[in-house]
Amino acid sequence: MKLRPIAVVHKINAALMATLKPLGIWGLGGLAFIDSGLFPLPTTMDGVLIGYVAVDHRKFLLYCLMAAGMSAVGSMIPYYVGRAGGELFLLKRINRKRYEELRDKFENQEFMAIMIPAMMPPPMPIKLFEFAAGVFEMKPALFAAAIFSGKFIQFLACAVITIFYGPAIAHAGHDLLHRHPAVLLGIAGAAVGWLAFYVVRKLMAARQTAGGASGHGTGTTEETDDAETNDPTLIT
Numbered sequence: 001m002k003l004r005p006i007a008v009v010h011k012i013n014a015a016l017m018a019t020l021k022p023l024g025i026w027g028l029g030g031l032a033f034i035d036s037g038l039f040p041l042p043t044t045m046d047g048v049l050i051g052y053v054a055v056d057h058r059k060f061l062l063y064c065l066m067a068a069g070m071s072a073v074g075s076m077i078p079y080y081v082g083r084a085g086g087e088l089f090l091l092k093r094i095n096r097k098r099y100e101e102l103r104d105k106f107e108n109q110e111f112m113a114i115m116i117p118a119m120m121p122p123p124m125p126i127k128l129f130e131f132a133a134g135v136f137e138m139k140p141a142l143f144a145a146a147i148f149s150g151k152f153i154q155f156l157a158c159a160v161i162t163i164f165y166g167p168a169i170a171h172a173g174h175d176l177l178h179r180h181p182a183v184l185l186g187i188a189g190a191a192v193g194w195l196a197f198y199v200v201r202k203l204m205a206a207r208q209t210a211g212g213a214s215g216h217g218t219g220t221t222e223e224t225d226d227a228e229t230n231d232p233t234l235i236t
Helices: 005-023 025-037 044-055 057-074 076-091 096-108 110-119 126-135 140-165 167-179 181-230
Strands: none
Touching: 005 025, 005 044, 025 044, 025 057, 025 076, 044 057, 044 140, 057 076, 057 140, 076 096, 076 126, 076 140, 096 110, 110 126, 110 140, 126 140
16 A cells, blocks of 8 residues: 555654654754754644643743744755755746846845745745745845744744633634635735835934934034134134
């Protein structure tokens, strides 16, 4: 009897869960590394984390930090695969001009381009973004920080929902996003839009502040010059 690939993956997943989950937080770290660096777990890391938090609420922050940290470490595998030979892979599918346009867009907002997908649960194809980060030679430390930040936010949200509303609600929300990717894309789009609006507002406020300070300084200088000109004691 031949096993289908999906059945094989589920058997491997069951074996990993049986082996690593009893190790506590270290098992959680190992599962996060495998999910991020090798192959995604059918149960997903969100589901694994929800199970850990449901058993012991007091360690929820430690669980989130471990899962996010080991996810960042594991993500270095697809990152370095992309860095080693990803450019040739992409150039076989798109022309050089298109490749350079994609690279320029990525470099302008590379941290957010990695952090926001990392925040999203499956079916967000996070490994494609990790691969692209390697292809476009994003700095390893910045890449790891973006993955860690996004994953920590994702895991923390799951943990908080589990603590306040129970694992059933957390799993239901996760399944909803998994079955309806349009909802996931809508949330991701809203997050990107909000961040862009926030950044633009900050930049405009900074420019207005700088412009006001510059104008005030110029006016003060002009007033000082006029005062010195009209001062009779300065006439020789």
